[in-house]
Amino acid sequence: MNNLNLPEVFETFSEQRKNSFIKVREYRDKGTPIVGAYCTYFPKELVTAIGGVAVSLCATSDETIGSAEEELPKNLCPLIKSSYGFAKTDKCPYFYFSDLVVGETTCDGKKKMYEYMRRFKDVHVMQLPQNQEEESFKLWVSEIKKMAARLEDKFRVKITEDRLISAIKLENAVREELMEISELMKEDSPVLTGTELFNILKGSEYRFDKEELVEELKRIKENLIEQSRVITDGLKSSSRPMRILLTGCPIGGVFDKVVPVIESNGGLVVAYENCNGMKNIANPVLLEGDLYENIARRYLDIGCSVMSPNKNRMDSIDSLIEEYKVDGIMEILLPMCHTYSVESGFIRAAAKNHKLPFISITTDYSSADSEQVKLRISAFTEIFNG
Amino acid sequence: MSTYIGIDIGSTCAKAAVLGDNKEIVCKIIRPTGWSSIKVAEDIIAELKEAGVAVDTAKIVATGYGRVNVPYADKTVTEISCHALGATYIFGGENLLVIDIGGQDTKIIEAVDGNVADFLMNDKCSAGTGRFLEVMANTLSMEPRDMCELARHGADTTISSLCTVFAESEVIGLIGRGEHKENIAYAIIESIADKVISQATHMPIVNKRIVVTGGLCDYDYLIEAIGRKLGTDVISNEDARYAGAIGAALFAMRL
Numbered sequence: 168m169n170n171l172n173l174p175e176v177f178e179t180f181s182e183q184r185k186n187s188f189i190k191v192r193e194y195r196d197k198g199t200p201i202v203g204a205y206c207t208y209f210p211k212e213l214v215t216a217i218g219g220v221a222v223s224l225c226a227t228s229d230e231t232i233g234s235a236e237e238e239l240p241k242n243l244c245p246l247i248k249s250s251y252g253f254a255k256t257d258k259c260p261y262f263y264f265s266d267l268v269v270g271e272t273t274c275d276g277k278k279k280m281y282e283y284m285r286r287f288k289d290v291h292v293m294q295l296p297q298n299q300e301e302e303s304f305k306l307w308v309s310e311i312k313k314m315a316a317r318l319e320d321k322f323r324v325k326i327t328e329d330r331l332i333s334a335i336k337l338e339n340a341v342r343e344e345l346m347e348i349s350e351l352m353k354e355d356s357p358v359l360t361g362t363e364l365f366n367i368l369k370g371s372e373y374r375f376d377k378e379e380l381v382e383e384l385k386r387i388k389e390n391l392i393e394q395s396r397v398i399t400d401g402l403k404s405s406s407r408p409m410r411i412l413l414t415g416c417p418i419g420g421v422f423d424k425v426v427p428v429i430e431s432n433g434g435l436v437v438a439y440e441n442c443n444g445m446k447n448i449a450n451p452v453l454l455e456g457d458l459y460e461n462i463a464r465r466y467l468d469i470g471c472s473v474m475s476p477n478k479n480r481m482d483s484i485d486s487l488i489e490e491y492k493v494d495g496i497m498e499i500l501l502p503m504c505h506t507y508s509v510e511s512g513f514i515r516a517a518a519k520n521h522k523l524p525f526i527s528i529t530t531d532y533s534s535a536d537s538e539q540v541k542l543r544i545s546a547f548t549e550i551f552n553g
Numbered sequence: 554m555s556t557y558i559g560i561d562i563g564s565t566c567a568k569a570a571v572l573g574d575n576k577e578i579v580c581k582i583i584r585p586t587g588w589s590s591i592k593v594a595e596d597i598i599a600e601l602k603e604a605g606v607a608v609d610t611a612k613i614v615a616t617g618y619g620r621v622n623v624p625y626a627d628k629t630v631t632e633i634s635c636h637a638l639g640a641t642y643i644f645g646g647e648n649l650l651v652i653d654i655g656g657q658d659t660k661i662i663e664a665v666d667g668n669v670a671d672f673l674m675n676d677k678c679s680a681g682t683g684r685f686l687e688v689m690a691n692t693l694s695m696e697p698r699d700m701c702e703l704a705r706h707g708a709d710t711t712i713s714s715l716c717t718v719f720a721e722s723e724v725i726g727l728i729g730r731g732e733h734k735e736n737i738a739y740a741i742i743e744s745i746a747d748k749v750i751s752q753a754t755h756m757p758i759v760n761k762r763i764v765v766t767g768g769l770c771d772y773d774y775l776i777e778a779i780g781r782k783l784g785t786d787v788i789s790n791e792d793a794r795y796a797g798a799i800g801a802a803l804f805a806m807r808l
Contacts, residue, residue: 524671538618539658543674546633550669553807 171390177363180370187373188260194220194375195264200322203265205250206273207442207469208295210462212452213315215334215377217324222261223372224268225442226250227419229532231258238283244503245420245532247276254284262288267321269314271295273473274506291317297475299467308463315459331458337377339451344384345371346448351391352437353491358396361413361436362426368443369419408435409551412487414480414514415498416507417442420532425499428541433548437491440484441499446471449483472506480510481517488521494551497544498527524550556611559801560597560626561635562586562619565656565683566768567593570798571606572806576642580604581795590619598625612805616797618657630804632797633672637664639800640766643792650761652753652779652787653796654745654769656683661753663761667803673752680715681748683768688717689741692724693734700738701772707739715748746778758783765789766796 179186195201200219204211214221231252232245238255239248253259254268262268270281271293281292293310296303315326348367351358367387374380411434418425418441426436439445446469453461470480487493496518500507511527518525526547530540554574561568567586571579582600586593594615602608608625615623616635623629632653640651641664651662659681660674679685683697690697710732714720720741727737753763763785765776770793780787792799 526672539674542618542631542633546631546669546672549631549634553668 170394171386173359173387173390173394173396176387176390177359177366181366183370183373187375190375191220191222191261191264200267200318200324201261201265202318203262203268205269205277206271207446207471208271208273208293208466209269210311210314210466212331212334212338212462213311213318213326215337216315216326216330217318217322218330219318219322220375222265222375224250224254224259224262224265225417225419226253226259227422227532228253229420231256232532239280242503243276244274244416244501246417246501246504247274247280249420249532251280251284254288267291267318269293273471274504276503289321295473296467297473299474299479304460304463304467307467308460311459311463311466328458332454335452335454335458335462337381340381341371341377341384342448342451344381344388348384348388348391349438349444349448351388355407355492357398357435357437358391358394360398360430361411361439362430363398364436365422365426365439365443368439368448406552408433409548410435410437410492410494412436412438412440412484412491412493412496413444413499414440414484414496415511415527416501416504418499419443421499421501421530424530424534424537424540425497425528425544428544429497429548432545433552434495434544437493438487440480440487442471445483445487472504472510477510481513484514484517485521488523493521493523495524495526495547497547498525500527500529502529502531556607557802557805558601558606558608558611558613559635559639559798559803559805560594560613560615560617560620560623561632561795561797561801562590562594562615562617562623563632563656563768563797564618566794567597567617567619568795568798569597569601570639570795570802571601571611572799572802576803576806578799580606581792581798583794586619590622591624594619594623594625612808614801614805614808616801616804627808628804630801632800633660633662633674634669635797635800635804636660636766637662637669637800638667638803639796639798640664640764640793641667642799642803643766643790643796644762644764644788646762648761650753650756650758650763651796652749652763652765652767654681654683654749654765654767656768658682659749659752659767661756663756671756673755675748675752678715679717680720681745681752685717685720685745685748686741686769686772688721689724692721692728693737695734695738698772701742701774703735704738704742704778705735705774707733707735707737710736710740712740712744715744720744742775742778746775746782749779750782753779753783758785763787764793766793768794770794 203224226249235248235252272278452465557572615626620629649664653660663671690700712723770789
């Protein structure tokens, strides 16, 4: 086994978004179709099947929020404003090089924002139904087929069954590897921190050669196990760290003021029940039966708060609590995310059911409340560590 | 005899509490935080030393928003955990709902046997805090404490803005309209109590002793107003402003 320098690997993954700016241009110059997407509901398999690159456009910095607010209302979620701002100001190379941008009718803010975006970019919006009932499923299957036809038409490539099967297998392999690394957090003394896990999860979205990615993830996992690292040394904790399940909104834009703070205050994030984690990597696309239906099923089952009711999220939280031996639940909300904010009461109730401490923190992409967030997190971990 | 010191550097006032072996309070001091929490931390330790406290051998825990600026502390603990423990020490009881009204924020803490079970705090907003009270008292050219007592004699006036800046202009509007001072004071205290209640009612209040800690602990009329609105007894006392410091000293005993 070739030994990897794991800290270096984690560092590379954490910088992957920046490091792939040049890569995306190379792909574009080679004529590879580049499809930008914002959401976990986007069926990546279709882009992989046409030999294209699907790239995440979900923005994580407050740099462009000011520009976005020239058109969008101030009281809108920072993720939508930031994403629109990057698109509008051409500051995101991934957006710039995307031949096509795909959105879904997830939340109200996003779907209306795409109407603005359409004025300067080729945008395809998928109509996402808001529950998993039969009629909704049928609609989503037809939306997936429509998406496939749009890609075939735009890039003049036929999505044959063989191509689709290979694409599904490849995307399943990526998910499986990411899942296996995530599952290392089930151990009593995990070999990586939640911060390191997040860097792998996030960085993988900007790896365009997925076969290579699968191989690398395998090597990382093997190395993590072989080297039997002791990570609790780096965590501030006299005894064992408080094992935290993180849930709620996407955290890319608030990661720095949350997760490293948890892990330097006696906590350890053992699972991400959000778009950056489980929603993105759990559940494969099945290969038996109608492939488009299988793709539709895998994605429609995601337990996002735009679904009503949203039993899948509650089920996922229930099982993650058991599997990852969770000591506390922390919910991170972005301001003005109505669906997650309203659902918060159910998460609090679930925590109570499991007799676990719960905290819900609403925070945006700015650093204005860093100290308050730090205080809340510290006090929360003190519940466990005393 | 061992000495345990809790230092609570708040946004408005810095407090210290010294406990002896039997958890008895040996000494407590309070002074304005001023502009530098490092300086006030140094001043406090000098004052304790002068008062004969064995600071060199003492175990020291710092809390409050300036807790990281106490270089001589052995440990820092958040004011949330300290108020839970300190309030339980002061008021007794195994099931407390602690309302800590501070200079820049208000925290509602559910304490079970002195430990935090759950807590809430206000966001980036000064409504329902000591700062709000201070700004309003200033607008009425009064001492905050006098304004609070004057409110007892007022009635039938409301201010609806929660934002300190907007509320201030609302108060100026009332002054311009010739509204009686006691009525304006009443409206201000009602507004603070309402804001505190809107937070507190997110927490379970049944079968809890509800206590107020923090700098407004002896603003009797405010405590009464909170109790009236909650429909239950709410208690406090003068020592409750030291709840954070006492809690920190109790944490020092665990070192």
